[in-house]
Amino acid sequence: MSDILQQIRDAIIRRKRGEIQGLVETAVKEGIDPNGIIDNGLIAAMDVVGQQFSDSEIFVPEMLVSALTMKMGLDVVKPLLKSDNARPRGTIMMATVKGDMHDIGKNIVIMMLEGAGFQVVDLGVDLTVEKLMEQIESNKPDLVGLSALLTTTMPEMRRAVQILHERGLNEKVKVMVGGAPVSASFAEEIGADGYGADAAEAVEVARRLISDL
Amino acid sequence: MKSTPYNLIMSALYKGMKGDRPPAGNPTSIVCHGLMDACGISFPEAHLNPEAMAELALAGHEILGFDTVMPEYSVDQEAAALGCEIDWGDRDRMPDTKFFPHADFSDVTVPENFVEKPSIRVVLDALSILRRHVGGKVAIIGKVMGPWTLSYHVAGTQNFLLQIGLEEKEKVGKMLRQLMPATIASARAQFQAGADIVVLADHATGNLVGAYHYEEYLLPIHKELTAAIEGPLILHVCGNCMDRLEMFADAGFDGYHFEWQVDAKKAVEKVGHRMCLVGNVNNAETLYQGTPEDVYKQARYAIEAGVDIIGPECAIPLATPMENLKAIVAAVHEGY
Numbered sequence: 266m267s268d269i270l271q272q273i274r275d276a277i278i279r280r281k282r283g284e285i286q287g288l289v290e291t292a293v294k295e296g297i298d299p300n301g302i303i304d305n306g307l308i309a310a311m312d313v314v315g316q317q318f319s320d321s322e323i324f325v326p327e328m329l330v331s332a333l334t335m336k337m338g339l340d341v342v343k344p345l346l347k348s349d350n351a352r353p354r355g356t357i358m359m360a361t362v363k364g365d366m367h368d369i370g371k372n373i374v375i376m377m378l379e380g381a382g383f384q385v386v387d388l389g390v391d392l393t394v395e396k397l398m399e400q401i402e403s404n405k406p407d408l409v410g411l412s413a414l415l416t417t418t419m420p421e422m423r424r425a426v427q428i429l430h431e432r433g434l435n436e437k438v439k440v441m442v443g444g445a446p447v448s449a450s451f452a453e454e455i456g457a458d459g460y461g462a463d464a465a466e467a468v469e470v471a472r473r474l475i476s477d478l
Numbered sequence: 479m480k481s482t483p484y485n486l487i488m489s490a491l492y493k494g495m496k497g498d499r500p501p502a503g504n505p506t507s508i509v510c511h512g513l514m515d516a517c518g519i520s521f522p523e524a525h526l527n528p529e530a531m532a533e534l535a536l537a538g539h540e541i542l543g544f545d546t547v548m549p550e551y552s553v554d555q556e557a558a559a560l561g562c563e564i565d566w567g568d569r570d571r572m573p574d575t576k577f578f579p580h581a582d583f584s585d586v587t588v589p590e591n592f593v594e595k596p597s598i599r600v601v602l603d604a605l606s607i608l609r610r611h612v613g614g615k616v617a618i619i620g621k622v623m624g625p626w627t628l629s630y631h632v633a634g635t636q637n638f639l640l641q642i643g644l645e646e647k648e649k650v651g652k653m654l655r656q657l658m659p660a661t662i663a664s665a666r667a668q669f670q671a672g673a674d675i676v677v678l679a680d681h682a683t684g685n686l687v688g689a690y691h692y693e694e695y696l697l698p699i700h701k702e703l704t705a706a707i708e709g710p711l712i713l714h715v716c717g718n719c720m721d722r723l724e725m726f727a728d729a730g731f732d733g734y735h736f737e738w739q740v741d742a743k744k745a746v747e748k749v750g751h752r753m754c755l756v757g758n759v760n761n762a763e764t765l766y767q768g769t770p771e772d773v774y775k776q777a778r779y780a781i782e783a784g785v786d787i788i789g790p791e792c793a794i795p796l797a798t799p800m801e802n803l804k805a806i807v808a809a810v811h812e813g814y
Binding site: 280318320321323324325326327328330333364366367368369372376385415419420446447448 | 543570571572574635636640642643644684686687688691721733761762763766794795797
């Protein structure tokens, strides 16, 4: 694999914000396909970062800076994608459920999903079920990701999935859930399609659920 | 020693004589809908009115049977006094900080009359009311936020953590130091108002930051705080903090209030000889979604592991059934 792609991955993993854009420009000049830069440089690096986070080698502060570095690289390469190649791997809508203002986990998952090539619509925090349904019907995403940090807001997550099923929307859109108090068994119990214990796992779940569609 | 709630808690805090049974304590909120209904006091009134605040705290002892009373249910009292905009929530929703006045890391000045600000005064008055009602009988617990948590409030959590990731050490260190006087003033005032113990909550949470962050940024500050605040202090930090338990003891705290994610036996083995351990019944799975039997089993596990004061791991979900809280009390009343 090209040396420059290795350098791009290193810059993201080691959080060298000052170097990333120059490295990506060099890769473009060397004639590497923009999609190759994204897949084998940017995304590959964020997969490593996600794994380091899962293994508690790094924590949220480092992850935020790596994600920022990745985004700076993405900004250089995105305008170069030909329109038919620029199609995202799927659209994902993300929100924290009603009553929950804590969005750091959701934001990290969004950065990782964007890094993995998905188009992400961020619906923000404290989202009512009604508003969520409206957004699903108008944006028609492939996947919805719901986050809760507080145990107090877990029932709202249950309600969102329940109403989605009642309206038959679960045929068209998959749901994944996550957040500190949420567990795989809770996700299964409320009828969600997937659960990610951390950001890296959320990306894996998104890849799996969208490839199943 | 007489096995009164006060004696049991204070003796357990300093790992002294054991009475008839281990004590049940709550360094963080045990308010749930059932408790609000039972005493006729609800949120947000109980965050804002000292009589309501004290009465709801008292219900934790009189109705649920805990050996402590703790009247501060939110984490936003200091933040409000520092100029953050607070949404005080309602019966179903805890308060939250809405506006971060120092997102740009501008200088923070703790006002001279800080402890007279309404959101601080209300806690002090509630503590004094509790002192008059149950002083010497039930252990009265106050609660203050440490500079790390206050940084989340004044600068925004993600923003603060990003600056750490960017290694803006001077910027981060300056903010933490500028916020220290708020923690010190609040804790001292709570002891003077009637608290027997103060909980210092500082959310350098296990899954957010690493032990290396705690060691570099917060350990030196915590050492200064424990030296400056004379009264008994219990540290509260959420998440899996197994990797930094020794540092919490090094910081000079008298106790540590910990989560279920940290195995009680391992915690006792690591630091049980150096500090009092408080906790660690699981909130999300057990207290909120489990049965009284599940709660009882976890409480007994903690007792048998050697945890000194038994209680929920953190502020409980508002929809927690009262029977589940009473199961903690039932478990301690069985004795050692």
